[in-house]
Amino acid sequence: MPDPKPILLVGAGLAGSLLAVLLAKQGFPVVVAERRGDPRAKGYVGGRSINLALSVRGVTALQAAGIAEQVLADALPMPxxxxxxxxxxxxxxxxxxxxxxxxxxxxxxRSVSRGGLNVALLDAADQTPGVDIRFEHRCTHVDLENATATFDTPQGEVKIEGRVIMGADGAFSAVRQAMQTSDRFDYSQQxxxxxxxxxxxxxxxxxxxxxxxxxxxxxxxxxxxxxxxxxxxxxxxxxxxxxxxxxxxxxxxxxxxxxxxxxxxxxxxxxxxxxxxxxxxxxxxxxxxxxxxxxxxxxxxxxxxLVTVRCRPWRRGRGLILGDAAHAIVPFFGQGMNAAFEDCRVLSEMIAEANGDLESVMDPFWRARVDNANAIADMAIANFVEMREKVADEAFLYHKRVEQAVHAQLGEEMPERATPLYNMVSFTNVPYADALRRGRELDKTIARIASLVPPERAESMDEASWRELIADHARRVLGGQPA
Ligand SMILES: Cc1cc2nc3c(=O)[nH]c(=O)nc-3n(C[C@H](O)[C@H](O)[C@H](O)COP(=O)(O)OP(=O)(O)OC[C@H]3O[C@@H](n4cnc5c(N)ncnc54)[C@H](O)[C@@H]3O)c2cc1C
Missing domain, CATH: 3.50.50.60 (FAD/NAD(P)-binding domain)
Structure with a gap:
């Protein structure tokens, strides 16, 4: 007999509103409690447009919720x-x-408006039977063992009990703060x-x-x-x-x-x-x-x-955290929202595979995600250095040129070995930790090829012969033969 109590979701931001749709589509009643007022009623706070880069992981999750087409209609591609x-x-x-x-x-x-996306997700959540969104509910206390939380509202203090409590309440999460006071909870903030x-x-x-x-x-x-x-x-x-x-x-x-x-x-x-x-x-x-x-x-x-938050476990008692609440990262890979959306998709797929046994997947979920979250946190910090310093550096630009040539020539033949890190992170759903490992291996290969065919040599060749030579070396190096 399934628990008749709703899932209590704290935070109707990007992850919270998407997760509400995905859970309700699987038949779970969901109460979403959000600190702010309804942005659709008040006009979105922030005034001018603030945008975010949406990539394949985010799109895949939006597809699962049935709203990718609508979001992409207003998105501006940045190739x-x-x-x-x-x-x-x-x-x-x-x-x-x-x-x-x-x-x-x-x-x-793709450049999307943060406010527009949040409104589209809230509309989708409102239109999904089983979702009950309560605005102006600021979570002030969480009881993880009883999946109960207390909220400050204009009508005074309100207590809500759920079947489980999920924290999608951002980098300074109240649900995570309750976990932080429990024993053997690892937490770092940088x-x-x-x-x-x-x-x-x-x-x-x-x-x-x-x-x-x-x-x-x-x-x-x-x-x-x-x-x-x-x-x-x-x-x-x-x-x-x-x-x-x-x-x-x-x-x-x-x-x-x-x-x-x-x-x-x-x-x-x-x-x-x-x-x-x-x-x-x-x-x-x-x-x-x-x-x-x-x-x-x-x-x-x-x-x-700009803060990076890492923690584990993401589950305590009947509480679970995800999105920025579990892994806030710096924005230099444009992946915070994409990673949060991927959390929602993976969790919902795991629940479906467990025939709706939500409680049974809470631990496997975070264990499957935490190394990936740490990997994208590391990559995001590394990309800050790449963006601010290296993008204008000649040696780096040549490295990138070789990398793209290898990808173009061998990407289809050996996608696992010839796809650059940026492409794997932004244009595939390959888990972040695998992308990081493979990307580092490819980086070594590219450095080797760039030393075999240095920029001076490239200058004396036409583009087609250069590409052929690069592909030839890459095939040997990636195939484990002497270059
Ligand atoms: C400058 C900048 C640029 C960025 N650019 C990108 C980008 O290009 N691409 C990308 O993928 N990511 C980007 N990000 C990251 C992205 O914004 C976050 O990863 C994403 O918003 C996380 O979604 P979330 O739902 O987990 O958290 P949030 O979007 O922060 O939502 C949390 C929600 O919880 C609510 N809440 C908080 N506390 C409480 C409480 N106590 N009670 C009730 N409700 C509460 C909040 O009001 C909010 O609605 C960027 C971040 C920054 C700072």
């Missing part, structure tokens, strides 16, 4: 990186460098020396200094919308800015700067308005035409910290 040198003296894009993520142009990460701040590039209609030819060149945008823009290598390699396109023709930019140092928040925030503008003119010269509200945005938008 590569667009690098902005610090010498760019106009806004035409002349001088930027495009690096495709993959040889297959369909392999693109702040990056860098923080982030969002800025804004409006649509060309709001850019008085932009010549008309630029927006015509970029389909109504002020920059190419088909890529993730990166201003790397600033502040001696410690600082960078990125920008992702929005459907309203604007871009959301994010500064990732250290707090300390001459190119850090602590030094730049106290500058006068004029000095701040001059600082950007010097280090991000093309923003002169693109950011008329730079000073206002810089002052108004908060500087926020």
């Amino acid at each position: 590569g990186r667009i690098m902005h040198p610090d010498t760019l003296t106009d806004a035409t894009g002349e001088g930027t460098v495009y690096q495709p993520y993959s040889q297959d142009p369909d392999d693109a990460i 702040y990056l020396e860098a923080g982030y701040k969002e800025l804004h590039i409006p649509a060309p209609a709001d850019l008085p200094d932009l010549s008309k030819g630029v927006s015509e060149k970029f389909d109504g945008y002020a920059m190419d919308s088909k890529g993730l823009h990166i201003w790397a290598g600033r502040g001696g390699g410690a600082s960078m800015m990125i920008a992702l396109p929005n459907p309203d023709k604007s871009f959301t930019c994010t500064l990732f700067w250290p707090y300390a140092g001459t190119h850090g928040f602590d030094a730049v925030e106290p500058l006068s308005d004029k000095a701040l503008r001059l600082f950007f003119d010097e280090h991000y010269p093309d923003t002169r035409w693109l950011m008329p509200t730079l000073v206002e945005d810089f002052r108004a938008n908060p500087t926020s910290s």
Whole structure:
């Protein structure tokens, strides 16, 4: 006889609302308790568009919930990186460098609106029979043994009892905090020396200094919308800015700067308005035409910290955590939401395989996920260094060129051995820990091939013969023969 009590889900963010849909579709009644008000009723907090990169893992999970098509309809594909040198003296894009993520142009990460996605997920949850969402319910106390939680609400304190309690309540999870007070719970929290701040590039209609030819060149945008823009290598390699396109023709930019140092928040925030503008003119010269509200945005938008959270076990008593609550990671691989969505898909598949015996999969679930979460946490930190320092480095660019050539020529023949790490993480559902292991092996192979066919040699060859030579060496090295 199944337990008639609902699953109590804390947090109706990205993971919580998706998980509610997936669980209810399997016949479980679900009560979702969310600290904030309903964003559909109040207008989404945050004002301007904030976007996220959605990749294959996220899409796979959305497909399981039946809402991928709807989300993808508004998503903007970004098939590569667009690098902005610090010498760019106009806004035409002349001088930027495009690096495709993959040889297959369909392999693109996609820019989606965080607010729009959350609303789409909440709508889907509301429309799924069995889901009961309660807004303005801030979880203040959790009893893991009895799957009971107490909430602060406008009507006063409310207690809800579930069959189990699941925490999808983000990096500072109340459910995880209850676990942290229990014996033999491992927990670590690591702040990056860098923080982030969002800025804004409006649509060309709001850019008085932009010549008309630029927006015509970029389909109504002020920059190419088909890529993730990166201003790397600033502040001696410690600082960078990125920008992702929005459907309203604007871009959301994010500064990732250290707090300390001459190119850090602590030094730049106290500058006068004029000095701040001059600082950007010097280090991000093309923003002169693109950011008329730079000073206002810089002052108004908060500087926020970036944290990695690792813990285990994710299950205690009748409680389970997932998403950022279990594994908050830094955003440099664009995988936090994708990993959280993958948690939801894997959990729901495991429950289905166990014929609905939810309690029996709580331990196997976290055991299957924790090494993958730790792997993407490590990769995300490593990608910060790659993005801010190496993307403009000649040797690194050659390494990437060889890697993509090997993938293009041998990817189908030997997908397990010739698929680069970035592609495995972003464009497949290969578990993160396997992707990391295979990616490291391929990295060694690529370094070996790049030393056998160095850039000087590449310069003296035409592209087709170079590719043939690279493939020849790769086939030998990957096949275990002498190169
Ligand atoms: C600058 C930045 C850029 C990012 N870019 C990307 C990207 O490009 N791609 C990507 O995949 N990921 C990205 N991420 C990561 C992504 O935002 C998170 O991994 C994702 O939001 C995790 O979803 P979640 O549902 O677990 O947590 P959240 O989205 O944080 O949702 C948690 C929910 O729980 C609610 N809550 C919290 N406490 C309580 C409480 N006590 N009681 C009740 N409710 C509570 C919150 O209000 C919220 O609605 C980025 C993160 C940052 C900071």
